[in-house]
Every structure is written in C-alpha cells, then in structure tokens.
Amino acid sequence: MWKARIEIMLKKSVLDPQGQAVEGALHSLGYDNVRSVRVGKYLEVDIDGGDKEAAGAQVREMCERLLANTVIEDYTFTVTEVQR
Amino acid sequence: MWKARIEIMLKKSVLDPQGQAVEGALHSLGYDNVRSVRVGKYLEVDIDGGDKEAAGAQVREMCERLLANTVIEDYTFTVTEVQR
Amino acid sequence: MKPEVWRGMGLKDEEYNMIVAILGRDPNYVELGMYSVMWSEHCSYKNSKEVLRLFPTKGENVLQGPGENAGIVDIGDGLAVCFKIESHNHPSAIEPYQGAATGVGGIIRDIFTMGARPVALLNSLRFGTLNERKVRYLFGGVVAGIAGYGNCIGIPTVAGEVYFDPCYQGNPLVNAMCVGIIEADKIRRGRATGVGNPVILAGARTGRDGMHGVTFASEELSDASEEKRPAVQVGDPFMEKLLMEACLELIENGDIVGIQDLGGAGLTCATSEMASRGGTGLEIELDRVPCREEGMTAYEIMISESQERMLMVVTPDKEEKVHAVFRRWGVPSTTIGKVTGDGMLRVRKAGEVAAEVPARSLAEDAPVYCPAFKEPEYIKQTSELDLSRLPDVTDAAGALLALLGSPNIASKEWVYHQYDHMVRTCTVVLPGSDAAVIRIRGTAKGLAMTTDCNARYTYLDPYIGGMIAVAEAARNITCSGAEPLAVTDNLNFGNPEKPEIFWQFRRAVEGMSEACRYFGTPVIGGNVSFYNETNGEAIFPTPTVGMVGLLSDVTRHCTQDFRQEGDRIILLGDTFDELGGSEYLYVLYGETRGKPPALDLAREKALQQAVLAAIREGLAVSAHDLSEGGLAVALSECCIGQEVGASVNLSTGGLRTDSLLFGESQGRVIISTRPENTEKLLALAGEYGVPSRAIGTTGGTELIISVDGNEKVRLPVPELAKKWRGAIPCLMA
C-alpha cells in the first residue's frame, strides 16, 4: 500500500489571512523572531495496489481534479510504501 | 533562518468528518483503490536566529501553546535551514 | 470485583450493592460500566429529582412535559412548538470549538427526535473576564463552534446571552437551546414497543471518542481534567443534517414506532430508556454496530458517546423501506436487534451475552438522594450594602459610557454576526432586540424566544434571582409582542454534595417555580449541570431560563428601536433606590454585593399585560425592557438601533441619581409612541394599574438626559454606538 502525503498551500500571490493571523498571535505570545507564517492543508491518502509511479500519477490527478483548487492553490506530495 | 514545516492531524481515535467526505468523493470519482483519507493542517513558519536545536524547541513550544489543539490533534514537524 | 473498579467509575459502595441486589449476582465489567453511566447525575438526576418536582409542569396547552427528549406546547392550527435547552459546559472548557459544536448538535437531535422540524437555536454563555488570554480563546472558540454547527446544518441562531465574570474563569457555561415546530398529531416518543420489532441504529459510526462523557460532566474540573481528553468529540454537522432530513421524512410518513437520539451514555442510555418507557426489553447484537475502529470492546461500544446517531424501532414490514430512505440520504443504517417482552436489556457480542440487565433498572432505578442544604456564609457578608457610604454619581455621562463599554452590556454583534440568523427566511426580529421573533410559515403566527439569567442576582439571593430570571424572560417576550407560553431551564450549579451549593439550588428552583406559576408558564423540560467548579471554587448559581412566546399575528411584533422624530417616550413601572447586584456597582466599584432588586410578581405581571395590550392595539412604536444598566443604558440602546436621538427629563423624586439612571429595579419598560397616542397609552397603563409617565421625546442626534432640570447626559448617538459596538471587538482583536 502507498501513503501519499499532500501539502496544499495558497499561491504566493494570494493573500493568506490565516497565516497572518497565526503570525500575529505568535508575535503576541512573544515569539518575535517569527518571520512569516503560511497556513495550508495537509492530507494523507492511502492507496492500494500499483507501483509507486502509478500511485504518484494518481495522486497528481486527484490533486488537479479535486484536492487542490489550482486557481489559488499549489500542491506538493510524496508517496511512500507502507505496510497494510 | 529556519523553516519549520508543521503537519497537524486529528488524533487517530477522533472522528475526521472532512477526511470521510473527501474519501467518499474520491470513491465516487472512481478512485476505488483509495483506502483512507485524513485531512489536517500544514503550516510553514520562518524563524530567525538561533541554532537548529533552539528552533526545534521553539516550534514544539508553539505547537503546544497555539498551533495544535493537543486535546484532539497530534503534530509533527521538521526544521531546515533556508537562505533569507 | 475490586472496589477500586466501581469507585473508579464513579459509583458509591452502596450503589454497587444495589446493583448486586438488582441482578442477584455481581455485575460484569460491561454491566458495571452501563450502571455507572446511567446512574451518573447527568443521566439519572439522582441529586436533583426531588427538587425538580417543585416546578409547575402542567398547563392546558402542554402536550409533553419533562421526561421525554423535549417538551411540547400546543399553539393552535394543529401545530405545536417543541423546545429544550441543554448544557455542554465541561466539554467546552476542554475544547471550546468542538465542545460547543457538539452541544448544539445534541440539542438539535433532541428536537427532531420528537418529530419536530428545528427552526431556531439560542445559546446562553458565561465566561471569565476578557482580559485573560485563555478566556478569549474559550469565548472565541465557543462562538465559532456554535456558528460552525448551526450554520452548516441550516438552523438560524436567533438569540441568546453572554456574560462575563471572574467566577466563570475556569468553568465557562455553554447552554444551547433549540426550538422546533411539529404537527400536533405527529409527535413521536422514545418508546420501544411491539415485541419482535426490529431496532435500527442510524448515523455516524461508533468510535472511541467521548467515552465516559457523562461521568466527566458529573465531576468537578481540575487541572487533571485536561488529561481526560478522549471525552471530547468532533461534531459532524453535515452528517447531522442528512440524519435530520431522513428522520423527519420517516416520521412524516409514519414509518417509525419509537425513536431516540444517542447522547450522553450513548447506546446504553438510548436502549435502556426506550425499553423502559415502552415497558419492554431489547436485545442487541454489537457485532452489527458499525464501528470506526477495529477491535472495539462491548464496554466501549455500549458507552461511546459518538455524535450524530439515532436509534429507532420500526415494524418489520417497514424495515426495508426505512433503510432505503437512509440510503437515499447517504446515511448508514443497520438493524442491530429487536424488541423483546422480558424487560431485559440483552447485549450480545461474538455470539456471547456481554451484558444482561433489567432495562428499567438502568433507566429508572437509580438511587435518589436528598442532599443536605445550608445557607452559605457569604450571603450575610454580601447582603450588606450601605448606600449612604457610596457617593452619588457626579459624572453621569462618563458612567453611562463605562457601562455601555462593559462587555456584559455592550453589543453582542461580534457574537451573532458569526451566526447565520436568517437562514430559513423566517426571522422577523433579528438578534439585537429583547427577544427574537420568527414567523411560522403557512400561518399568521409567530414565536418569540429568549434566554435570560442574571447570575449576580442569583448569587446574592438565589430565590429572588430565580424569580427574576423568569420575570425578565417573560418581559423580553412581551416586549416583542408575544404572550409567554412555557419555559425550559438549564440549572448550572457547583457541586451539589456541598450543602451551600445545594441550598442555592433549592432556593433558585423555589423562586423560579413561584414565578412560573404566577406567569402561567410551565416548565416543560430542562437540564441540570452540577459540578461547575474549578479547584473547589463554584460558579455563581446560574439557572438559565429559556422561554418561548406566541404572537397570534406576527406582523404585530415590536422591537426596541426608536423609529422616528417626535415620538413620546413613556416609562412604565416604578424606580427605587436599588443598586444591589447592579452592573453599575460592578463596573464602577468592582463590587458584587447588596440585595438584588425586589420583584413584585403582581406588578410585574400587570406591567407585562399592559405592554402586550399596548403593542396589540398598535400604540407602541417600540418597547424595550430595562435590565442591566437600568434606564440610561436602555435609552441608549433604543437610540442606537436606528440612530434616533432622544431628549429625556426625569425627576429624582427623592431617589439617588445613580439609582434613577443606572439602578435595575424590575418591572420597567420604555415604550415610544406617536404623540397623538400618548394619552391613550397612559390611560391604558392606568387600566392595568401600572405607573407610567411621559419622560421625553425622540429625535435629534443626541441622547440628552436631564434630572430635575439639570442636564446630566448629552452624548451624540454615534458616540454611544461606537462605545457599545466597539467594546467586544476591541477586546477580541
């Protein structure tokens, strides 16, 4: 079985209000050395069968079709083999 | 400067309605080999100064205090050096 | 079995012995767990039952009183209104968003379980003071959680209340109320009848979350509570929406014999209560219960409090049809057992009997306690308030601004703008006035609703405080043009095993009962939440009153806003030198002391009848009751809504100026009326024996208040508005 770990982030050009809010909150907690915070989504998807390449291709397709909205979001992912 | 990449997920025993909905959607898109989907948060935090160990300790503290809700969530993170 | 085992589950030694006597043998671990959750305070009301009998619960319109999932009152036209309030204090203290969200989910299920379509939500909240980061986190999380659940499921959150006091610092209160509408002949009850009928479990899969939530709710919070984490659950409002639509469709079609939601104590509670009410037994097969995780034990499945689940009994010929309806709505459903005639709740797992106990003994035979009670020491100290040592107010305008900026009085827009309060397009009076009003589609009628409790009063005198909570709710309802119908109550108190706490509890219930009797508003359901303490310190006794009223013609509703230039402002009711327990005393002197204002039930009732008559006869352009902050704050609120100023002349008549402006004497309402109706209105008040005087005129851009000819307040309405609207956003920024 394959485990895909997918990170989805707003594109750099899109304002990230959540990241800004977290950054502000960290500053007010005294973490003055925090420079920039971006907040996105993290998904773990378990996939049965096929080889690593096939799994990767499938994950890319799922991201394009459903998981990310590519108008505003970028995604990256890794695929690793796991025991059932 | 250090970049922390933080993944925050609901604990295994906690219901993940979002993950369930995405799993259902992937199945209805025909990805029958998808076994389990969990949806969480992903954060990138840039941190100035200190060494890697100090940055790591700070990230852990930030997770405990603010970023993760440890009542229902687990977190993992990595810290890597980046150019300003 | 070792004593540590049952004690660890919160059972007393004598309770264990009772169980042995009932079974005629030692219980096994699963059975013990089932008794422990069912005999907890939360499920059995073992400490409060006797006192709750004081409430009046009957009335000619009451179709269902306490004892079912929610109460129901007839409103004519073949329709009835179903409502109930419930607390989720402890989960919200640990995880505010999910704690509050699942609280909303739970109370919604109570309403549609009865067959009613939920049409409105309310909430009553208490937190510590907002200068604490932790409190801001709890407040923000709770409000977002209520919004997250209610908005998603599409039921408008139309009213509520929020107060802040240091006594709630470690133990916030989150009480959620739901109101539903039902055709009077379609009421369903949680009864398992018809031997052989299949039992169906529908909704979310069962997981390990929420184990022992009810025992958790029956314990004091300590710092160690943060460790009891799995007791908190994540809500899934989407699942609940589908579950609700499917269940309402089935009930509408008459496909269900009995139905009950799974709340506290999960499957154990639902099965034993349904069987007990039906005078039957149930046999269920745990291997058929869809679980979220592998390897769940019988114990875990029986006491899991996973959300968004319903249990129902159907006739065999309907079984397939019922599953088909759930399938169409995308809701999993499984037949897990059947109704039996032997009164036993029999639970099988892996072919073996995992538990077998008389259903009735779980649901009905919990011990009943009559805890000792004793007046607390503090009452003597707090009741001392020597007004002669308090200088009268000199800067009335400054005091007014300070009060408007106090989070207890300030606008709660920050809260209710996060709630979808318009979905279903029936909200006629939006949050922000005294009571919310919704119309009932297909009729000319409307419902008004509110939650109220001034816990400072209840702390200083639980009896009077309890009466005032009811009176204020009724006053808010009448100011919106409705006739009070009935009450649901949420009794939030400390540890009842302490005699002082139990005294507060008894006295508050006595006061509420008396007022309910007087106003003819029976208590048709409610909830008790004890053990609201942190490290031994109890909250103020907080018996929240949820009240619903009826408008026969919804177009004849009223709001608190002054509407136009030149209307006359009439003050109904009398003002006394009553500053005890006031927000004024708290904000300006940091004191919570004195006697709460007196309440004369006869005068209060006369006032409310006069207000209602004035609204019905079209004499009232606006009506607003006086509560925290007194006359000056009420006038400000009337001005702010539509930005209409007012000029008011008062005479002290021997009163202190601060009592006159900021005192919280009960039984008072401000009405604005067209000038040509002034005499009629004053005469109408006279007919009801209600003191009334014209105190000023609306118009201009300022609020001007003169006392005995001396100008005490002159403030532009936008400045009042800024202070009042800005207070909470500013603290939460």
Next chain:
Amino acid sequence: MKFGVVVFPGSNCDLDAYHAIRDVLRHPVEYIWHQEESVAGFDCIVLPGGFSYGDYLRSGAIARFSPVMKSVVEFAASGGLVFGICNGFQVLVEVGLLPGALYRNTGLQFRCQFTNLVVENRNTPFTIAVEPGRVLKIPIAHGEGNYYADAQTLRAMEQNGQIVFRYATAGGEVTKDANPNGSLYNIAGVCNENKNVLGMMPHPERSVERILGSQDGLVIFESLVRYREGLR
C-alpha cells in the same frame, strides 16, 4: 417561466429560494435532486446556498461532481440561465462555469449581516429590471466569500462587464469599510462571458419581503422573468 432549485446533500437555502420563487415571485418552481441526470424542462437553474457536502475540503469542491452538475454545465453551454447563490456561487467557480475562486474571509469569521450592493452591469439577465443608481440591501451569510482572480482574468472580466455586484455603502460608494470579506475590489457577484451564468455571495432570496427587512432581492428574480419574457 419555470425554475429548478438543485438540492445537494447539505444545501440549506434550497427551501428559501423555493419559497421566494413560489410564494413571492409566484412562478413555477421544483426541486432538483443532486442525482438527477437531466435538467430538461427548466428555464432557470438555481444553485442554492448551504454547506453542500459539509463544505469539507473547500466550499463547493465536492458538490460540483454531483451527477446533476454535468447537465447544468451543458445547460449553461446551450445558453440556459444558471444562478448560483452563496454556496451555489462556490460550486459554479469550482466547476469552472465562472472565473476565479472563493476562499476564507479575511476576518476569518463567518459573517451574517445586511450588505449594500451596487450593480455594475445592468445589462445581464439577472439585472435588467434594476433601476439605474439603485443600491440593493441584501444580506450575506458565509465564511468563504473572499473572491479572487488573477490580474489578467480580472482585467478581462472588467472589460467584458462580468463584474456584476460590488459591496458598497448605503449611499453606493465602494469603500474598504463596506467590504465584509476581503473580496478583491469588493466583488460580490460575477457572471460568465455570455452573461447567462451568475454567481453572487449575498442572498437575494432572503430579502424578498418587507417583513424580512428588505425586498431588494426580488428585483433579481424579476429581472430573470423579464429577460425570459423578452425572448419570447
């Protein structure tokens, strides 16, 4: 003129749209279950507000794969009128019938309140009945109504008159303070190039009767009827 209101799992303003059309506009209307494969026989398809599929992942992201959406896309391509309100707007951008994207309000909070809208293009089937200069008082209720499109797309939309509604003050000024959710250029509603598909975050179906505090939403439904009658 016959309206169809699509019901997705989790729609919750379907009922409100239905009532506005049937009881106030007084036109025929039917619900369309999300699993229907055809929308034949309707003149206008309304995608209502709510939380389709719980709005999990992203608002509208899962609903757009519902069987009914295939025929809605075809219906739109053949010039049929498609009207997305709130969650319906989100579904329309997700499915690609409208440009841009909608994401989290900058205030990070769900907002339910009245807003004022200026009508930037009165020459669409959705706005032809609006009097010039009229500011519409219509409420919003959403957590993800922050409209985004890249600069190039926006320019094209401007030129083509696809920006239909903007948040404004009661006097009709488009100001920062009047923007409730951080939308680019206060955008509250947009249409496609052909102007037969419109999405808006505010809820016109919630402001069709005086007792609800505003009747300004009605003019949008009336526009649709007038447009349709003009075609006959």
